[in-house]
Amino acid sequence: MNMRKYKTALVLGTGRSGKAAAELLRAETCDVVCIDQELTPEYRFTALPFTPDVAIVSPGFPLDHVWLKELIENGVPLLSEIELGWSRRQCPVIAVTGSNGKSSVVKWIAETIAVNGQKPVVCGNYGFPVCAAVMAPETPDWLVMEVSSFQLETIRSFRPEIGVLLNVLPNHLDRHGDMECYRRMKLRLFDRMIAGDTALIPFELLPYVPDDSPAMWKTFGREEGADFVYANHHAGEINVSGTWFDNPVLGVAAAAVAGVCEACGIPVHAAKAAAHSFEPLPHRVQLIAEIDGVKFIDDSKATNLAAMCAAVQLFPGAVHLIAGGRAKENDFSFAKDLLAQRVKRLYLIGEASSTMEATWQDAVECLPCGTLEQAVREAWVRAEAGDTVLLSPACTSFDQFSSFEERGDCFNAAVRTLSRKGDRNE
Numbered sequence: 001m002n003m004r005k006y007k008t009a010l011v012l013g014t015g016r017s018g019k020a021a022a023e024l025l026r027a028e029t030c031d032v033v034c035i036d037q038e039l040t041p042e043y044r045f046t047a048l049p050f051t052p053d054v055a056i057v058s059p060g061f062p063l064d065h066v067w068l069k070e071l072i073e074n075g076v077p078l079l080s081e082i083e084l085g086w087s088r089r090q091c092p093v094i095a096v097t098g099s100n101g102k103s104s105v106v107k108w109i110a111e112t113i114a115v116n117g118q119k120p121v122v123c124g125n126y127g128f129p130v131c132a133a134v135m136a137p138e139t140p141d142w143l144v145m146e147v148s149s150f151q152l153e154t155i156r157s158f159r160p161e162i163g164v165l166l167n168v169l170p171n172h173l174d175r176h177g178d179m180e181c182y183r184r185m186k187l188r189l190f191d192r193m194i195a196g197d198t199a200l201i202p203f204e205l206l207p208y209v210p211d212d213s214p215a216m217w218k219t220f221g222r223e224e225g226a227d228f229v230y231a232n233h234h235a236g237e238i239n240v241s242g243t244w245f246d247n248p249v250l251g252v253a254a255a256a257v258a259g260v261c262e263a264c265g266i267p268v269h270a271a272k273a274a275a276h277s278f279e280p281l282p283h284r285v286q287l288i289a290e291i292d293g294v295k296f297i298d299d300s301k302a303t304n305l306a307a308m309c310a311a312v313q314l315f316p317g318a319v320h321l322i323a324g325g326r327a328k329e330n331d332f333s334f335a336k337d338l339l340a341q342r343v344k345r346l347y348l349i350g351e352a353s354s355t356m357e358a359t360w361q362d363a364v365e366c367l368p369c370g371t372l373e374q375a376v377r378e379a380w381v382r383a384e385a386g387d388t389v390l391l392s393p394a395c396t397s398f399d400q401f402s403s404f405e406e407r408g409d410c411f412n413a414a415v416r417t418l419s420r421k422g423d424r425n426e
Contacts, residue, residue, distance in 0.1 A: 003087050006030045006053040010076070012067060013058025014039060017081040020129035021056040024084065027135065035067075045070050054079050059125075059150030080151045083158040085123070085130025086143075094260060095124070095145040095158075097189050098166025100307045101253045102126065102146045103281055105166060108245075109260055110144045112274040116266050120144050125151065142264070149185045159192035162263045163215075164200045164256050169306030183208065190215060198263040200228075200256055218263075220255035222248070228255040228262075236261075237268045243275040249310045283408035285311055288415050293385025296376075296415045299392040300408030304328055305335050308394035318344040318387040320379040322372065325350040325395030325407075332359040335394070339364045345382060347375035351399040372400070372407065376414040 007030060011022045014036040022032045031050060035043045045067075055071050057078050062068075071078060086093060096106050103126040113120040123133035124145035133143060145160070168183045187208060190199045193215035201209070203221035220228040220236075230251035233241035236258025240246045245254040254275070261271045280286055283300040290296070299311045303325075312319055321343045332355065339346065340363035348356055348368045357366045369375035372391070379389045397407040 008050040008052045009033075010035065010048065010052040010055045010071070012036075012055060012061055015058060015060070017129040017131070018056070018058050020131035020135075021081045021084055024088065024131040024135055025056075043067070045074060052076055056081055056084055057154050059148055059153075063153055077156070078154045079156065080154040080158070082124055082130045082145065082147060082151050083155050085132075085134045086145075086158055088131075088134040089143055090134070090139045091141055091143060092162075093143045093145060093160040094162040094164070094264070095147050095160035095189060096164045096166065097147045097149070097152065097186055098164070099169040099304065100302075100310060101166050101250070102148075103301075104244075104250075104284060105164070105253050105257060106144050106146045107281060108257055108271075108274055108278055110142075111278065112257070112261065112266060112271045113142055113144070113264070115274045116270040118142065122146075147189060149182065152185050152188045155188060155191075157192055159194070159197070160189070161196075162198045162200070162260055163189045163193065164260060165189060165202070165205065166253055166256055167202055167306075168205065169304070198259070200259040200263075202252070218259050220259050221252055222255075226255070228258045230255040238271045238275065240272070240275050244278055244280055245275055247314060249313055283404055285314060286408075288412050291380075291415075291418060293387075294380070294383045295388045296411075297388055297390045297392075298408045298411050299390060300397070300404045300411060302392040302394060303396050303404060305332065305394045308392040309335050309338050311390060311392040312338060312342050315342075315388045315390065318384070320345050320347065320383050320387060320389045322347045322349065322369075322375045322379060322389070322391045322411075323394050324348045324352045324356060325393045325397055326399040327352040327355065327395050332356055332394075336360055336363045344387065345379070347379050349375050349393070349400070350395065352395050372410050373414045376411065376418065380418050 009025050009030050009032050011018050011034045014034050022034050025032050055076050055078050096102050110120040110122045118141035120142045121133045121140040122144050123130045125148045126146040165186055168186055195214040197215045199215045199217045203219040203223045203226040209217050218227040220226050222230055228236040233246055235254030238258050240254050283298050286298045288296045288298050302308045302311055343364050346364050346366045349372050353368050369378055391411045397404050401407040
């Protein structure tokens with residue numbers, strides 16, 4: 001189980017995962033010091049009461065952070081909270097990573113396991129911190145983890161029995177540098193797999209599978225050569241007709257879930273039932289209201305261009321797109337053709353407004369709006385029955401909001417104001 005007990009530990013970051021890691025370690029009689037960039041800005045390694053056996057690193061700390069460099073120089077091993085919790089697990093693990101769609105897939109997998117009469121616990125980047133999940137009094141049948149590329153940076157022995165890489169699309173390049181490095185980071189999920197484990201990847205990533213890997217590799221996608229194919233309203237053997245997943249964008253993720261079900265021995269009817277009762281998570285392509293025939297969709301979770309492009313493709317009519325915020329990417333050009341084809345007008349907010357306008361203005365009409373509330377009002381004035389007003393920012397929220405949730409809530413509040421007015425020209 002790779003369970004190593006520590007006498008002393010340093011926890012970097014005092015968010016949910018950091019607090020859970022500290023609680024687990026202290027329950028094992030480990031001496032723990034917690035530091036945070038805001039709460040302990042004057043921290044010095046030399047002032048610690050001990051040289052820590054390990055440092056549990058929040059995913060918010062990049063590897064080139066001065067604190068991490070100092071720890072490495074002093075021979076202190078770095079460990080992700082997910083791996084610390086994983087090392088204390090008492091059940092098998094399904095781990096899901098990817099650029100987009102992780103939380104929804106994790107939710108569907110967990111609900112499928114529950115329909116099958118077993119107990120799952122959702123943890124990691126979505127749900128409980130892993131350290132909190134393994135401290136629960138009742139042992140689940142499965143841990144279903146959402147894992148980010150940031151968390152994968154500091155894993156050492158982490159090994160899920162079933163691993164899923166949903167997609168590798170431009171994201172977090174401000175931290176990982178380029179797509180090759182980013183893809184390599186995502187593929188770390190499979191590094192420690194052994195014979196009997198299952199690794200599920202998109203069909204197009206098959207060339208990147210290491211020749212010496214003992215895991216069972218399976219592919220999914222829309223290609224005929226994939227092991228699990230989305231086509232004709234089916235994801236593998238799962239009938240997803242009429243569900244949230246029955247479209248060319250989410251159908252590929254559904255094919256990955258079909259692979260997970262086969263690896264877990266879960267019957268198709270359980271996955272089908274869970275798909276048909278599935279309710280999307282908040283701020284993920286969520287229908288907020290329909291006013292005078294205009295639909296308002298909250299996709300605030302779309303913090304990169306690939307997620308925005310996926311959302312735009314889901315709506316057949318005219319799309320009034322609200323985008324902008326703090327960019328994670330430098331090149332907006334690859335979305336240009338899609339915007340020209342599918343978006344009627346673009347309403348820009350936040351720090352990235354000028355860059356987006358400069359890149360896209362010859363493909364789609366751009367209206368700089370400054371604030372989200374103003375963008376909603378401008379879109380409402382111009383939208384007609386049958387149109388969709390879509391918040392899918394392609395950026396983080398941190399220039400104007402504390403989180404994508406707050407940004408989505410702001411959108412929802414602005415839409416509710418419109419419904420109370422009753423007259424979009426008022």
